[in-house]
Amino acid sequence: xxxVTQTPKFRILKIGQSMTLQCTQDMNHNxxxxxxxxxxxxxxxxxYSVGAGxxxxxEVPNGYNVSRSTTEDFPLRLELAAPSQTSVxxxxxxxxxxxxxxxxxxxxPGTRLTVL
Amino acid sequence: xxxxxxxxxxxxxxxxxxxxxxxNYSYSGSPELFWYVQYSRQRLQLLLRHISxxxxxxxxxxxxxxxxxxxxxxxxxxxxxxxxxxxxxSEGGATNxxxxxxxxxxxxxx
Numbered sequence: 001x002x003x004v005t006q007t008p009k010f011r012i013l014k015i016g017q018s019m020t021l022q023c024t025q026d027m028n029h030n031x032x033x034x035x036x037x038x039x040x041x042x043x044x045x046x047x048y049s050v051g052a053g054x055x056x057x058x059e060v061p062n063g064y065n066v067s068r069s070t071t072e073d074f075p076l077r078l079e080l081a082a083p084s085q086t087s088v089x090x091x092x093x094x095x096x097x098x099x100x101x102x103x104x105x106x107x108x109p110g111t112r113l114t115v116l
Numbered sequence: 117x118x119x120x121x122x123x124x125x126x127x128x129x130x131x132x133x134x135x136x137x138x139x140n141y142s143y144s145g146s147p148e149l150f151w152y153v154q155y156s157r158q159r160l161q162l163l164l165r166h167i168s169x170x171x172x173x174x175x176x177x178x179x180x181x182x183x184x185x186x187x188x189x190x191x192x193x194x195x196x197x198x199x200x201x202x203x204x205x206s207e208g209g210a211t212n213x214x215x216x217x218x219x220x221x222x223x224x225x226x
Contacts, residue, residue, distance in 0.1 A: 003159075004159075031211075031212055033213075035216075040125070040218065041218055042120070042122075042202060042215075042216035042217050042218045042219060043160075043202070043214075043216040044216075045213060045214070045215075048211065048213060050210065050211065056211075058213070090160065092160075094212055096210075096212055098210075100208055100209065100210075101148070101167065101208070102148045102150075102165075102206035102208055102212050102214070103212055104162045104165075105162070105212070105214065106161075107159045107160040107161065108159065109159055110159075
C-alpha cells in the first residue's frame with residue numbers, strides 16, 4: 001500500500017493564482033483531513049471529511065475549498081492565492097470505528113507551497 | 117479554548133541521558149492525548165497514545181489530569197531518537213479532530 005499520497009511535492013504560485021493540492025489514500029479510510037503547518041507552528045486543521053460527500057471546516061478554512069466525491073480522494077483547492085497561504089500542507093486519513101475513541105491518523109509526505 | 121503547549125522548541129541531550137519532552141494541555145473535558153513523531157525525511161506518524169499505556173521505542177507518557185500534562189519520557193536517549201515530536205489532543209467524539217502543539221526538536225548528541 002502507498003498509504004497517503006500528495007501531489008505536488010513543491011509549488012510556487014503567484015499572488016492571485018489558483019491551484020489544487022491532490023491527496024489520495026488507498027487504505028479505505030473513511031476520514032480525511034487537511035492541515036497546514038507554518039514555520040515554528042503546529043499543524044492547524046483546514047478542512048476534514050468523515051466520508052464521501054461530507055466535509056466540514058476546521059480551524060483555518062478561509063481561502064480554501066474541498067470536495068470528497070470518492071472515499072480515496074480529498075483535494076484541497078486554493079482560490080486567489082495570497083502570501084499568507086505560504087505553508088506546508090499535510091493530508092491525513094484515519095479509519096473511524098465509531099467507538100468514540102480517536103483513531104490513528106496517517107499522514108502524507110506534505111506539499112510545500114510558496115506564494116510570491 | 118482547547119490548547120496544547122510544548123514549551124521547548126529544541127531539546128539537546130547526549131546519548132544515554134534521560135529525556136523528558138514537556139506537553140501541557142488546556143481542555144475542560146476528558147481529552148485523549150497523543151505523541152506524534154517525524155523523523156528526518158519521513159512522514160509524521162503516531163508514537164503513542166495515553167489510553168494504550170504502552171511503551172514504544174522505550175518512550176512512555178503518563179496523563180496527569182491534575183497538572184494537565186502529558187510529558188514524554190525515555191530513560192536513556194539514543195541517536196536514532198533525534199526527531200521532531202508533536203503532542204496532540206483530541207476531543208474524541210465523531211470527528212477525530214486533533215489539536216497539535218508547536219513541536220519540540222529532540223537532538224541526541226553522540
